[in-house]
Amino acid sequence: MLRIIQSQMRIKNTIVKDYKKSLSWEIFDKIYQRYDVINSILSLGILRLWRNKLVHLFPVKDNMVALDCATGTGEVMISVMNRHHNKIKSYTGVDLSKNMMVIGKERIQKFPYANKVSFTHASATDIPVDKASIDCVTMAFGIRNIVDYQACLRDIYRVLVPGGTVMIMEFSLPKNIIIRWFYLLYFRWLLPLIGGLISGDKNAYTYLNKTVETFPYGNAFKKEMEQLGFNVSMTSLTFGIATLYIGRK
Numbered sequence: 590m591l592r593i594i595q596s597q598m599r600i601k602n603t604i605v606k607d608y609k610k611s612l613s614w615e616i617f618d619k620i621y622q623r624y625d626v627i628n629s630i631l632s633l634g635i636l637r638l639w640r641n642k643l644v645h646l647f648p649v650k651d652n653m654v655a656l657d658c659a660t661g662t663g664e665v666m667i668s669v670m671n672r673h674h675n676k677i678k679s680y681t682g683v684d685l686s687k688n689m690m691v692i693g694k695e696r697i698q699k700f701p702y703a704n705k706v707s708f709t710h711a712s713a714t715d716i717p718v719d720k721a722s723i724d725c726v727t728m729a730f731g732i733r734n735i736v737d738y739q740a741c742l743r744d745i746y747r748v749l750v751p752g753g754t755v756m757i758m759e760f761s762l763p764k765n766i767i768i769r770w771f772y773l774l775y776f777r778w779l780l781p782l783i784g785g786l787i788s789g790d791k792n793a794y795t796y797l798n799k800t801v802e803t804f805p806y807g808n809a810f811k812k813e814m815e816q817l818g819f820n821v822s823m824t825s826l827t828f829g830i831a832t833l834y835i836g837r838k
């Protein structure tokens with residue numbers, strides 16, 4: 590009897606801790622306080638370089654209306670606004686994790702452009718803005734967390750003005766076999782260990798690396814964007830560890 594109860598408890602624990610992609614925002618809602626610190630440590634500072642690349646390629650024009658999907662703590666918006674706030678009329682961050690956005694809302698207050706930035710609790714698959722109303726949509730490390738990512742891409746297409754741009758930054762896998770081997774070693778073993786230790790939730794970081802290895806990247810993802818109507822170019826970042834997809838409507 591005791592054995593049956595113990596095994597049922599084990600099953601229950603597994604279900605509770607086995608994160609589902611459809612509820613991935615819940616992970617971020619739990620680890621929000623240490624999310625940015627862990628990111629900086631685990632990426633060895635490279636994340637900042639990648640964001641700078643996005644900022645550099647951001648399609649600036651006067652009075653822009655921009656939107657950041659899966660904004661989290663709003664780091665992408667802050668990076669873009671730091672450089673281009675004079676040209677941007679408004680920038681809205683959309684996310685399902687209220688806690689991540691609370692950090693972002695507090696952080697943005699110290700910047701002179703705070704009144705142009707807002708946060709909205711919504712899914713990136715059902716963006717609460719009118720069609721053809723956004724000049725540029727940014728999305729960093731969010732799309733692979735969304736089960737129906739094609740619905741997300743379709744909705745981004747809907748909200749963009751004709752000629753508008755989407756910038757999607759996402760993890761990918763290096764082409765070079767040796768670099769890939771070392772990267773996977775780090776990714777599969779060290780990252781969950783360090784991420785787990787700092788966040789107190791090892792499963793969260795095991796889940797996160799699984800999503801990277803199962804998500805389409807490179808030409809496969811580019812093709813999917815093209816099938817939805819985007820004209821796409823790709824920029825490989827740091828040996829292909831991440832890729833920046835820029836799509837024009």
Ligand SMILES: C[S@@+](CC[C@H](N)C(=O)[O-])C[C@H]1O[C@@H](n2cnc3c(N)ncnc32)[C@H](O)[C@@H]1O
Nearest residue numbers: 614617659660661684685686712713729730731
């Ligand atoms: C890895 S974080 C990226 C955050 C931020 N873009 C960055 O670069 O730091 C992924 C974010 O996606 C959000 N997310 C997951 N599913 C979502 C959905 N369906 N709609 C909007 N946001 C979602 C999570 O809550 C989380 O904040």
